[in-house]
Amino acid sequence: MTHTHPQQALAHAIRFLSIDAIVKAQEGHQGVPLGMAEIATALYTRHLKYHPQDAGWFDRDRVVLSNGHGSMLLYSLLHLTGYPAFPIEEIKRFRVLGSVCEGHPERPHGAAHVAANGIEVTTGPLGQGIANAFGMAVAEAYLNARFGNDLVNHFTYAFVGDGCLQEGVGQEMISLAGHLQLSKLILLWDDNLITDDGSTDLSISENVSERFRIAGWHVIELDGHDIEAVSAALDAARQDPRPSMLACRTVIAKGIARLQGQRGGHSGRLFEEDAQAARELLGWKHGPFEIPADVQQAWRSAGQRSAGDYQAWQARVAALPAAERAEFERVMRGELPANWQQVLHDYKHKAQSAPPAPSGIFISAEINDLLTHMLPERMVGCADLEAPTSHKRGLTAFSAHDRAGSYVHCGVREHVMGSMANGMAAHGGIIPLSVTYLAFADYERPAMRMAALMGLPVKFVFSHDSIGIGRNGPTHQPVEIIASLRAMPNMWVMRPADAVEAAECWELALAHQDGPVSMVFARQSLPLVRHTHTTDNLTSRGAYVLHEAACGPRQVTLLATGSEVLLAVQAREQLEAQGVGTAVVSMPCWELFNVQDAAYKRSVLGDVVRIGVEAAVRQGWDAYLGIDGGFVGMTGFGASGPADELYKLFNITPEAVVAEARRLLA
Template identity: 40%
Template sequence: MMTEANPALDAKAVSVLKALVMDATRKANSGHPGGPMSSADMAYVLFKEFLRFDPSDPQWFNRDRFILSAGHESSLLYGLLHFCDLLEIDDLKAFRQFGSKTPGHPEIELPGVEVTTGPLGQGFAMGVGEAVAEALLRSKLGDETIDHNTFVLASDGDLQEPVALGAASLAGLWGLGKLVVLYDKNEIQLAGPTSRCDCVDYRKVFEGMCWQVLEVDGHDHEAIRTAIAEAKNDPRPTLIIGHTVMAKGTATREGDHETHGAPLPPEEIAATKAKWGLDPEADFQVPEDVLTHFRSHFGFLEAESKKWMRKLVTRRETDSEFDELWNNVTGSRRSLKLRMPEFEDGSSVATRKAWGSCLNEIMHQLPFLAGGSADLDPSNQTAKFREAMGVFCASDHGKRNLSFGVREFPMGAILNGMAAHGGVIPFGATFLVFSDYERNALRMSALQKLPVLHVFTHDSFYVGEDGPTHQPIEHASSLRLIPNMLVFRPADAYETRACLELALTQTERPSCLLLTRQGLPVLAPSSHPSVVEGPARGGYILEDCDGEPEVTIMAAGSEVDLARRTARMLEGRKVRIVSIPSMELFDEQTPEYRNAVLGGGLRVAVEAGSTGLWYKYAGLDGIVYGLDHFGASAPAGELAREYGFTPENLTRIITEKLA
């Protein structure tokens, strides 16, 4: 605890905080007042007495992280950020309005907001990711440089989402002792009491997942501060269950589930303010004595931050090895220059194996590259990374392989938290068909502009015998529909290498690598020089004819080889082969470049998946050959023949169209 408690002023400050919640939601005629009012005591004690941050530098690297997993309680966080001098009263008055700093759910762009939350459970899981990044960096850089806590405020609804419990099980396994979750257990949600849908004993559940669990009256400041202090001194992650009352302190609406998602009536707000000794006629009132009391330790916080900075500078000047590590933590990814493996021209290499070869090469060059697979290490080609880098665990946070188990959604959300923390390069891998399981975490990667690397292997019906449950059909197109997401489906080992380099140098976009199980011919730069620079433009001419083409066959991934074999059968025709490993990057090129690449003749697109997106390149007069139905269990070659993914069939279709 950094300050002395003043019960009278603390009680007044909490009342002012709750009044701001009521006023903001009422003025917006939208929002959630009940939950913020039940959480206010726990959040206030945390911010006032425990949270280490620099009020003059919200991005101070060694700050404690606070995550409001219950994102619908954003008005509470905004009130606290006003207390912290990071928001103005006018910002609170603009709650939920277009262009304001105070949107309906917290967004990462606002100083003081660590991650974008809203979809319940993901804030909890991202908090686990923040704690993973802190633990990994602390193990490498020392606790004199990295030593901070991650605090999460979660609601009943958060813990009902399986993504939270999946992440919690990993947090306990990994011994993330600097993770503290404040659970506002008001037992009310939008539809009514939680007893209608939940009978879980969360104490037993979290203790069974190797957490410390403490239970307190969530409105008793002394009990709250004692619990937080105890949590900070335990090597296990801690769940503090705060038993609270929805809309605590209101004149007549305590415990009313309708306060969860609807502003309080003006007369209820006035009566409540009068009950608390505030002016019932005044909106957005923040007495000066409340701010002075809340900010009384700001000088201490700023001095601690400056002291840390001086130590950092001295250490960097006197320890060259540390200075190099720190440059890896804070340097721009855009400047990465990596040594990559070579591949034999004409040999057959699955793109998942090419990724594995690249990973094995770069893992020693990137000391803070960390991640792993969702229980598919050999299939995802991450097994050698695991063996070389070791398994991150409670007894050794310096290892860099994260064994996620069969937890795709928690994996994606944890990676987001790691990226939001900064200093690490996170990646996760699974089968492409299971991208559905982590879909919302992928969306949240893109929404938050987090440069996470998502690796998806086994990318089409060529998975074969595992059948339609494991054969992705619509998944590539589905991922391409996510704004701000880069989706790469490389055609061979060298394109895989190029796409990985592009992904690793991103600073504001996540990337998905879609990789094959089956081998593909290597297109070495000696025979195909455009394979080196072409992928950076999303689409490029891989093989060309003399003059203007009669036919341009465009493809991505394994179907580029099909396009090349088809071109050889179109004897006497001028055929161009275009590889489009990334639609997003290709769409960002000028219209002149795109038209020059695609040519003016018949345009043919082929991909072993959904056809819809390819029409923007082929046009309605062109040909799009794909798969708009589920696959079947059979050897991959048999399926290719059955579904017409052969040069003979494609040649026939093109010839008939030309005729």
């Protein structure tokens, strides 16, 4: 005689909400919610710390659906446990335009520091979610070391599919998380032996669990449809000093007789007949979107399981000394401290008389170091480039033995570094910086795209931005990457010309809360081009007239960014000496210039000959130059040689700018 587990009906509630929503939408991915229903039931009813009435509670456990195509698993859980944003009406509108139940889970837009509805991060591109979860676990460990167990003490869980572990970023995460021994990171792997193409035997033969074990993880292999086994494994994982991976053997699309255990279980079309057959197979006697009262009440009770913890935490925060409470709440809200800009204003003023740093990236490093005591919530991740980027300085390493360190040595793992930064920002309480060479931005690009999509305030800092890096050659000379970053919606791209603009860029980047910023610095020195101090942040308008025409009416406007602003200034001197009225415009941030009013844009650009100067490709410049405007820059990849010789080889010189102006004026 078989006995039904007392919580089996709770798992079936997940199954049938998912089936009904997918049938109604006529599309969706049923494999995950039907295969992981028991796993989710064990987690949410017995272990998870959460409070649906305050979805952004800072000390909640974080849950990431890394296999985001299985979004109905998460939506069902949020509805059943009582999150206000997920009433049954929204479940019925799954995949309908405007519904909160979108095809893949999407973090609320504009919610930079709290998961306002229960969705922690936007997931879909496989591997990103587990890497975000890793970043959340790093953030929790750092904040726990700073504020203590009474204020920050929670776990990060991730639902994970085969695809997340096959993507390269997954292995980067496994390796680094194991190295850092993040004991509060727990993965729940939907080990169903199936991918969209068919059996996993088609594409992998390694023992996945052993990959985790050899990286220093705690691994338990279990039956993912056994609620007691899952719960016991979660108990063990929560006690282990290592990060944990629970390999839960499951049947994809369990309950759909026509598809379960097969490749079609992933996202094969479901019909009314499938839903009815599943009801008969599993003994579910309730209609579409109907949850019996006792099951609904059990789920709502589960949603209140942490109410006592929530109230006790609120009381502990309220009992803090006033100054400590104010600081903790400031960090929770993601607010910058009072007078934080003063450090940057002082640096900007001193830069007028200080000798230039030996490298543009070292300017950023100096500023970053000056902010250490002002912004203890700032964490830096760097991909094995501590010496050439120099953003560690006064920081100490975050490690398995020292959680108080705020510099994460990511090794040669740019992809997980960027995704980690996203997870930190989504967690809240952290200002994340991700530092590497611009040529390696392509390794981070999926994470950068997701930061832009989510509107996360991540600061991506890049060095070695052009042919100016010299002898390392064209593999490391990112001639096309600035243009590609500028093409990304909701991404600010800043390329400062000197230390003054760098301070202004840092000020704007830190204040920007609604999206990521790419701050791009030269390897070579950036001599001063701003010689007159102003308290105004000229970079805030994206572009500004650095030098107006002096010898007569403006005939030429030279527009440049970064290290090439100096070349434009030198070209202007020659043109002015020849009687050609020439203005120089510095354009450190196109995105900010694009939102200025038309009158300001006209005053900056001028209705004259325009020439762009940038040691990169022309793409994007025509918006400011016109198709007949001039451009002095790159037309292909670079070469290996000293920087000054490369600028001459590729004809990016003041003389070339003058010649282009003469050609266009003729």
